[in-house]
Amino acid sequence: MKKTVLVRDVKIGGNSPVSIQSMTNTDTRDTLATVRQVEKLYQIGADIVRVSVPNDESLNTIKELSKGKVPIVADIHFDYKLAIKSVESGADKIRINPSNIPQTAIKDIVKCCKERNIPIRVGVNKGSVKENSITPRRLAEIALENAKIIEDLGYDNLVLAVKTSDVIETIKSYRILDKLCGYPLHIGLTEAGTAKRGILKSAVAIGSLLADNIGDTIRVSLTGDPINEIFAAKEILRASGLDKNFVEVVACPTCARNNLDVEKIASTLEEMTKEINKPLRIAVMGCVVNGIGESKDADFGVAGGRDKSAIFAKGEILKTLPNDEVLDELIRLTKEYIK
Ligand code: SF4
Numbered sequence: 050m051k052k053t054v055l056v057r058d059v060k061i062g063g064n065s066p067v068s069i070q071s072m073t074n075t076d077t078r079d080t081l082a083t084v085r086q087v088e089k090l091y092q093i094g095a096d097i098v099r100v101s102v103p104n105d106e107s108l109n110t111i112k113e114l115s116k117g118k119v120p121i122v123a124d125i126h127f128d129y130k131l132a133i134k135s136v137e138s139g140a141d142k143i144r145i146n147p148s149n150i151p152q153t154a155i156k157d158i159v160k161c162c163k164e165r166n167i168p169i170r171v172g173v174n175k176g177s178v179k180e181n182s183i184t185p186r187r188l189a190e191i192a193l194e195n196a197k198i199i200e201d202l203g204y205d206n207l208v209l210a211v212k213t214s215d216v217i218e219t220i221k222s223y224r225i226l227d228k229l230c231g232y233p234l235h236i237g238l239t240e241a242g243t244a245k246r247g248i249l250k251s252a253v254a255i256g257s258l259l260a261d262n263i264g265d266t267i268r269v270s271l272t273g274d275p276i277n278e279i280f281a282a283k284e285i286l287r288a289s290g291l292d293k294n295f296v297e298v299v300a301c302p303t304c305a306r307n308n309l310d311v312e313k314i315a316s317t318l319e320e321m322t323k324e325i326n327k328p329l330r331i332a333v334m335g336c337v338v339n340g341i342g343e344s345k346d347a348d349f350g351v352a353g354g355r356d357k358s359a360i361f362a363k364g365e366i367l368k369t370l371p372n373d374e375v376l377d378e379l380i381r382l383t384k385e386y387i388k
Contacts, residue, residue, distance in 0.1 A: 050062075050063060050064070050231075051063060051231055051232060051233040051234070051265055052205070052231050052232055052233060053065060053233070054168045054206060054207070054208055054232075054233055055166075055168070056097055056120040056122070056141050056142045056168060057120035057121075057141040058120065059096050059097055059120050061168075061208055061233045061235075061265045061266045062208075062232075062233030062265045063233075065265070066291070066292075067259065067264060067265060067266060067267060067286060067291055068096035068097055068265070068266040068267075069094055069095055069096050069097075069266075069267060069268075069279060069282040069283065069286070070095065070096065070097045070098065070099060070122070070235070070266055070267065070268040070282075071090045071095045071098055071099070071268060071269075071275045071278045071279055071282075072098065072099040072100070072101070072124070072268065072270075072275060072278075073086045073087060073090075073098060073099070073100050073101070073275065074086075074274075074275055077100055077101055077102060077103070077106075077107035077110050077111075078104070078106040078107055078110065079110075080109055080110040080113050083100060083110045083114070084110070084113055084114060084117065086275070087100070087114055087117065087119050087121070088117065088118075088119070089276065090119075090275060090276065090279060091118060091119045093276055093279045093280070094279045094282070094283050095119070095279050096120070096266075097119070097120045097121075097122060097141075097142075097266070098119050098120075098121060098122070099121075099122040099123075099124050099144060099268075100114065100121055100122070100123060100124060101124045102123045102124060102125055102131050102134075102135050102140075103126075103131075104131075105131070105134070107131075108131075108134050108135065108138045109138075111123055111135050111138040111139055111140050112138045112139055114139070115138065115139025115140070115141075116139075120141040120142065121139075121140050121141050121142075122140065122141065122142040122143065122144050122170065123135030123136070123138075123140035123142075123143045123144070124143075124144045125143055125144065125145050125146075125150070126145075126146055126149050126150075127149050127150070129145075129150050129151065129154035129155075129157060129158055132145060132150075132158045132161070133157060133158060133161045136161050136162055136165060136167050137161070140167065141167065142167060142168045142169070142170060142208075143158070143162065143167065143168075143169055143170070144169075144170040144172050145158065145169060145170070145171065145172070146172055146173065146174060146177055147171055147173060147191070147195035147198075148173065148174070148177040148178050148179060148191075149177060152198060155198055155199065155202070156202055159199055159202045159203075159204045160202075162204065162206065163202075163203070163204050163206075166206060167206070168206045168207065168208060169199065169204075169206065169207055169208075170207070170208040170209070170210060170235055171192055171195045171196055171199070171207060171208070171209050171210070172209075172210040172212065172235065173188060173191050173192045173195070173209075173210065173211050173212070174212050174213070174239045175188055175211075175212070175213040175214075175218070175239075176213075176214070176239065176240070178191060185211075185218055185221035185222035185224075185225055186222075186225050188211045188213070188218075188222045188226075189211055189222050189223075189225040189226035189229060191211075192209045192210070192211050192226055192230075193209075193226070193229060193230060196209060196230065196232065205232075207232050208232060208233050208234070208235050208265070208266070209226060209230060209232045209233075209234055209235070210234065210235040210236070210237075211223060211226050212237060212238060212239035212270075213238070213239065214238055214239055214240040214241065214242075215238075216238065216250050216253050216254045219237075219238050219254050220254055220257050220258060223236055223258050223263055223264070224258075224261065224263065227261075227263045233265035233266065234263060234264055234265055234266075235264075235265070235266045235267075235268065236254075236255055236258050236259075236263065236264035236265075236266070236267055236268075237251060237254070237255060237267055237268040237269060237270055238250055238251055238254050238255075238270060239270055240270065241269065241270045241271060242271070242272060243271065243272045243273060244271050244272075244273055244277045244281075247269070247270070247271045247272065248269065248271065248277070248281045251269040251270070251271075251281060251285065252281070252284075252285050252288070255267050255269065255285050255289075256285055256288060256289050259285070259286075259289040259291060260289060267282055267285065267286070268282070269281040269282045269285065283295075293328045294326045294327060294328055295322075295325065295326060295327075295328070295329075296318075296319075296322035296323075296325050296327065296329045296330075296331065296383075296387070297329070297330045297331070298315050298318050298319045298322070298331050298333060299330060299331065299332045299333070299343055299346075299347060299350070300312075300314075300315035300332075300333040300334075301333070301334045301335050301336075301339060301340075301343075303335045304335070306335065306336040306338060307335030307336060307353065308335055308336055308353035308354055308355055308358065308372060309333070309335050309351065309353035309358060309372055309375060310376075311333050311334075311335045311353075313376070314333050314351070314375065314376050314379060315333045317376060317380070318331055318333070318379060318380070318383055321380065321383065322383060322387065325387050327387055329348050329383075329386055329387065330346065330347045330348050331347060331348065331349060331350055331379065331383065332344050332346070332347035332349075332350030332351070332352075332361070333350060333351055333379070334350065334351065334352045334353065335353045336352065336353050336354070337352045337353075337354065337359070340352020340353070340359070340361075341361075344361035344364055345363075345364040347361070347363075348362065348363065348386060349361060349362040349363070349367070349379075349382050349386070350379075351375050351379060353372065353375075354369070354372075356371065356372060357369045357370060357371055357372065358370060358372050358375050360375070360378055360379075360382070362382070
């Protein structure tokens with residue numbers, strides 16, 4: 050089991066649930082815009098939010114954010130003094146990229162974090178490593194070498210990450226790192242791309258690692274509005290079986306045997322239950338071929354017939370209804386289950 054690290058009141062590692070992270074894309078000097086974005090991300094499901102701190106003018110925003118509800122990670126590149134100032138301004142964790150922070154500066158950062166027991170994420174990105182021909186093993190080794198520098202300074206309040214923009218390389222790098230260390234791992238791709246393709250790439254990378262029980266906190270890194278990162282991260286955790294508190298609508302793809310408007314029924318139920326954090330499984334099947342089997346695993350559902358459809362609950366037929374009454378009946382049952 051991985052070590053547990055505390056980011057304000059959010060635990061990463063150990064037996065803690067996999068937490069969701071995102072990152073602001075506002076200008077951090079703009080305190081109001083950044084605070085608003087952090088609050089929005091928190092409202093829709095972020096557990097921790099990272100904020101870039103590229104200059105001294107951004108520190109006031111870190112101070113303001115430290116008074117809010119959301120644990121904040123200060124993201125630091127190049128200027129190690131900004132790491133120290135961010136911690137002094139109230140950051141709950143810092144992320145440093147060892148490839149662009151001089152080793153001689155690490156001891157000052159560690160001293161400051163140690164005094165306040167603030168965790169450090171050592172986040173190695175392949176793109177910023179100066180060596181040629183970086184293999185997944187080498188990437189993992191670089192993360193460990195940097196962790197060792199911090200350990201030798203008497204500090205092990207660490208989270209590690211080894212990101213690339215390539216799905217397979219990232220999976221391989223984390224698998225190696227996971228075997229070699231007891232630190233919690235922040236997993237995800239870097240520069241995954243725009244929403245559609247980036248979500249799919251992230252789902253494969255993060256989902257594969259989570260299926261192997263690797264990863265303690267996730268970030269889906271997407272170009273564009275970061276709220277997409279939270280929706281994607283939540284769906285990845287659900288698809289990986291790590292979040293069961295949601296309404297799952299199982300719907301068949303339909304084929305020539307279909308008797309119902311499966312798409313309309315399924316999307317209506319999904320839309321009406323998207324905010325519900327309760328485990329519930331509804332099956333919408335266009336015919337009886339898979340309908341009976343699916344309904345056994347569902348809380349309730351429908352299997353379409355030519356004119357009438359069977360409404361099931363826990364594998365038992367409740368009633369049969371004309372097909373044009375199916376949607377209303379499923380809406381009624383859904384309301385009954387979630388009230
Ligand atoms: S459940 Fe029936 S309608 Fe739906 S895809 Fe399967 S065979 Fe086709």
